[in-house]
Amino acid sequence: MIKFLSSLRLFFAVTLALGAVLIYQTLFNRGAPVYGTPWFAALGVLAAANIAACALGRARTASARFLLLHTGLVVIILGAFLTRFYRFEAELPLRAGETTDTAYAGTAAYKLPFSVTLEDFSLEYYAEPLGRITVETDGSREVFDAKEGTVIEVPGLAPIKVLRAVRDFGLTAGNKVIEKSPYWHNPAVQLELKSGGKTRKLWFFSNFPAMHAQTLPFGVFYAVEQAEIKNFTSAVALKTAAGRELKAKISVNRPFKVDGYTLYQTSYDPAEAGYSLLTATLDRGAWVVYAGFAMLLMGVLLWLRK
């Protein structure tokens, strides 16, 4: 049995099976992923048993590089199983000023051992985005900066006046236009222009470029340039079950660890400025995997030097 488990033949069989399953999964499988099936887990167990049996069988005579490399792989697979069975992941929707200790995974709700208050959410752009107005007549196409108060002169047309530019168009109950948020979610510009002898004040939206296209004898389009987002950050206050109070800034690539949990900045809502979605995870298996990574890397380095 041990001889079979540690055999190279089994290694080739498992590798071939794994390769075939992964190729099938990524290229052809349209149903549920194979990764969650018991037989895929069995394949993992078989791989670990094969490598472990091989390493154990040669423990006395084998080199340090051989043992480190192969034991490292077994430890990684072991950690993968710990992650698979014990990893916790749930989403933490937050609104500015609100406090919560409830996280959701699908329809299930979980109470976390700490509460989170979203103090502030901010979006950072690489550069201040630029609002640009394009005016198209039969013979020409010209582009202008959308600065409030400027007058656009295009040959053959009456002057067009830029009355107002907003980053995030919103309306109050009394139909007053306001900035809904400080972010460039629904950029719009109000222009005063003449068509058919009448002076009109119209709003143009970058998200809806076809607006007014049917009613104007010339084309006017509003667009926002260089609106690339650099980062988004939630400033949070945390209170643990033990009464410890913490402040943290969580952004993409900068998660925050508290009481074994890790909080990640996952998403935000372009339509709601004060909303932030964090993800809370708890994965003790990851440390086992990291230990395996360290062993594997050391093993590979020693093997390379051989």
Added chain:
Amino acid sequence: MAAQIILFNASFGLCLAALACWSAAYVFRKPRLAAAAVWALGLAWLALSAGLAVLWAKLGRAPLSNQYESMLALLWFVFPIAFYFHRAAGRTEIMPAAALAASLLFGAAALLDKTAHPLMPALRSDWLIVHVLSSMAAYAAFALAAAAAGWALAKRQAEAADEFLLRLTKTGFAFLTLGIITGSVWADTAWGAWWSWDPKETWSLITWLAYAAALHLRKNGVRGFKFAAILPACFALVLFTYFGVNFLLSGMHSYG
């Protein structure tokens, strides 16, 4: 034309010139031309390095964020690996193989979108540099191993090249292991999971398994012609992981 594009084109031109020199050296039996070709390849590497430095300075960040930029990094690694094996292992055939691989990669890079965008939030990390560089170093070593294996097979010298092909493959395998591990640790800080079965991750594992199998086969007597024949097949998996996954499968690695 931008300075870096001129430098990259010069590097491409020098690679093609090196290939022409080797062809001429072979046809007319003039070994001096082969020496000139090595010089051309050295200059090509310098031009490429200068171009990358210019691009890095212009972007204000490491040029490693999309397929085009990563391919330039891959290209950059082809040269030092080739020079190392040329000197340390005394394998002269690796130089024309490197010129051939570099010319093909330059040709492929020319077809890619060169537009540089600011880094999206998920890519703004120091892990980007170590993860992409180790992966590209691995691909470069595997590309050279496949090219050298092809060369050895064509000249029926697979037996003599065996040890050298093994060393190249080991270099690639070590870098691929490092690339996967650094990617995994980075994914844990950026995406919240050290492994998500993203198609790029899965295919890098398939590639890793294939080379692991190849190395075990060789350890158990599959050498010479057979080992040389396995390497281009394994490299096909590298190509799919690098290009195919991006064009055919959707996932979290959609940027490159």
